[in-house]
Amino acid sequence: MVQTTRRRLASIGAAILASPAFVRGARAADAVRIGAIYPLSGATASAGTALRNALEVALDIVNNPHPDLAKLPLAAGSGLPGLGGSKVEIIFSDHQGNPATAQSQAVRLISQERVAALTGCYQSSATLTASAAAERYNIPFVAGEASAPSLTTRGYKWFFRTTPIGTHFGVAYADFLGLAKQNGIPVNTVAVVNENTEYGTSVSEAIIKAMQEKGLKISLHIPYSANSSDVSAQVLQLKDTKPDAVVFVSYTSDSILYMKTMHNLAYKPPVLIGDDSGFSDASFIEAVGDLAEGCINRSSWDIGKPGSVTSIVNEMFKKRAGHDMDDTSARGLQGFLVLCDAINRAGSTDKQKVQAALQATDLKADQLMIGYDGVKFGADGQNERAATLLVQLHDKNYITVWPEQAAAQPVKLPFQGWSN
Amino acid sequence: MILLQVVVSGLLMGSVYALFSSGLTLVWGMMNVINFAHGDFVMLAMYVAFFAFTLAGLGPVAFVPLAAALLFVLGVAVYMLLIRHVMRGPMLAQILGTFGLALLLRYAAFWAFSANFVTLPDTLVGGTLVLGGLRLEAARLVGGLTALLLTIGMHLMLTRTSLGSRLLAVAEDRQAAMLMGIRPDRMQALAWGLAAASTGIAGALIALFFYVSPTVGENLALIAFVVVCLGGFGSVPGALLAGLAVGVIEALSAFWAGAVYKDVMVYALFLLVLWFRPQGLLGKA
């Protein structure tokens, strides 16, 4: 009896060791393999899953012909023409929100799965550690979503970031608030409410700095613990101080809680800005969209008119995810397309050539599916042409309202909020 | 006036804390077992409420008792399959047992329900009551008052009914209770069932005004422990007082010291109580 148990254990062990995770088996010839590390489980899994859907849409765009998306590089044909039509393959990996796991997964993807490049990781902490591994192994890493400034101050040569970061957002908000004056809403004091994990802290710091440089006074700064059960105290503080504008830097659950609490305590700031993340999430719009009518948000992504490139891409995403694409997923999608374009121009998966191709990237605004002014990386790896738009929530849809030349309709102030 | 509002909000939240902590204190007092999965029981109850509404259109009057009943069964099952055995073992096993259960429940919830936040619509128990200068969210008011009544009800049950005295007898002296013809095993299973049922009600009530996601259990569990320690193990009135106190302290420290320090205040208070009066406010030494 012990014999059979031993044999059974041995066969299970062999099955595990033989699984694709551990063994490099036969692969599709010439496929270009890219590793993608995202939080596919844990508290931020919904963002990670949305990003996975977005990347699969990008894969579809690159690998299959899409004549209606012809202005996007690599969309018209199949695969990468620079590599003889090779298809691209993505190996997804879950870092569970843990930076150490992100690093381990990066090492696994590089050494076991032999990927040509990496992308990811949504959270800045995970992106930090995963890209550190990539740097040690000299593997190109393109980050499409993480916004912590520290990612591009490390002097890395293999790290590239396409998305705008905290400093961009701060400047955008500050400029916008200057504009609010022209709409009859004088804004002199601003309150910043941020959740105190890495996202909220780094973005709020950048926002405060930008506001102060523009001569705005920060009348209240409320860092709070994410996932609080009750925020009445904070809203009451706001009600007491009466700032001219409030900026929230929160994840979804907190954003929903704040809107509900503000509604219940009858507090409406003249201008309400919600910094992406929580406010862009589909669950936010569904839960409290009718309470947040007129709130301002930042987004580099705009669905656009039916028939436009962005609208078509949105439809592709909607088919997979069941809801419209949000800003974060769109930025991840664009980052991946930039990476594929670079590999294509490199004409091979050789690390040095891909790195050189990334450094030489020079994309114009009309070659992108997102609202940047283009893609060109500085010496620190940051996209110098990254930009953000400001959108306003109307009838549960975000419409672009700033900068004025990109606006679909003029901004409506003050913040309307709930109607009852 | 704003201060009064803060205190009232704290009291309302506090009575919900009191409700799910009263179940925990009963279990703890009776069996000296920490249930690290307590917060996740509350989380499951919230999902019961959510699905009862979205799949069957049930309202709170229906899904609160439903959650209580389902969680009762879960509590008894956990006792029979796990707790009964680990109780006899080393303390490490007890801690491991409920910790493992907590992990299992939480990540099974991630698997089954995904990490997306879901909320019950505001229309279920919606609106705001304005009393004097105070603005009270109807959902929280209902939740808080129900919790208060039920906690008092549990205390009355324990002290005035024969079932209650049997439960308390087992808590006080297992051997003596056996000699009196009380079956400790049954009483303990019942206690677990009641404790779980109290989380069922609390969770269903919380779902009325709070978002539902697999992660809510972690925070609530720690709060439950603090309330139980503060109130005294085995004392339901203690849990009530302590729950209200913790709710108010949280709200006040958030208002005065800044939101990030509200947890610090609660833990610091907890440690002080453990140091100076380990039996809590109303517990036996």
Add this chain to the structure above:
Amino acid sequence: MKRTVAGLVILLLVLLLPLAVQNEFYQRIGALVLLAAISASAWNLIGGYAGQVSVGHAVYFGMGAYSALLVYTRLGWPPIAGAPLGVAVSLLLAALIGTPTFRLRGHYFSMATIAAAELIRILVSNWELLGAAVGLMGPAMPRSVADLSFTTPLPYYYLFAGVLAVLLGLTWWMQRSRMGYWLRAINGGDRAARSLGVPVLRYKLYALLLSAGFTALAGTLYAVMIGFADPESVLGILVSVKMLIMAALGGAGTLFGPLLGAAILVPLEEATNAIFGGSGTGITYVIYGAIILLIARFQPEGLLALPARLRAWRGRRRARAADAARPLPSATAAPDAENA
């Protein structure tokens, strides 16, 4: 004698393993196993031998990690130079936390350790000097060998093996010494130990200090290898729980239990993540939770105690069989002949 030989064999295996397994990824897993074994074995000193189940050991681990990255960020030193600072701060914290909490029994003590660790985690998350919620980063690129920023896992593997060997050697010596004897007495019950004349509080504290120091060292080594620390990843409750679980899985209070636990759980986590990870269902921790439950329910002494338990079970079976096979006493035989 048999135990010493077994110990040496294990040591040899650990040292020679990387030569047999040339794959870098597996070597990295090996290094991670050894690192986990260091913290689990450190926990074992107070949690296993002395029976004081601390669920807040992450605080010492975190201090070690932060100290390393702090001396790098603020002073420009190689992170490993932060080890003495990490150990010193952890010893101080251990004394501060241990003295009041050791008066508490059983579950109260565990609860208190959780509260203390969470308190510190929140304070650190809001302290700018320590990077607040954003955390601290290590050297982006190694400036010298002293930075210990290797591209291959092999040096880390041997470094961790060395530290583990020192820790296990210390544990082995301790368990045979008077301190070990007294800790076992304390494990059996405070009052009983005191009645035997054991200075309970003092020795609990000694065990905790030793444990905290080595846990801090593990934290420093973690920071050196991973190059990043933030409150969630080095001070979170999951860190404490994992140490505890690895020690318990292998056998708390045994010398090699924590290493066995680490050797099972770390690769298991990697494997489940690799196999199921892409699907994003969080199965890894469902499996973790299930394993912990099963251990708690069926084998709380840990896996190392399993052979002994099987032997005892087999022994009882044999005895029962022998009893059944024994012929019944006949009416005519002398009664005494049947009684052994």
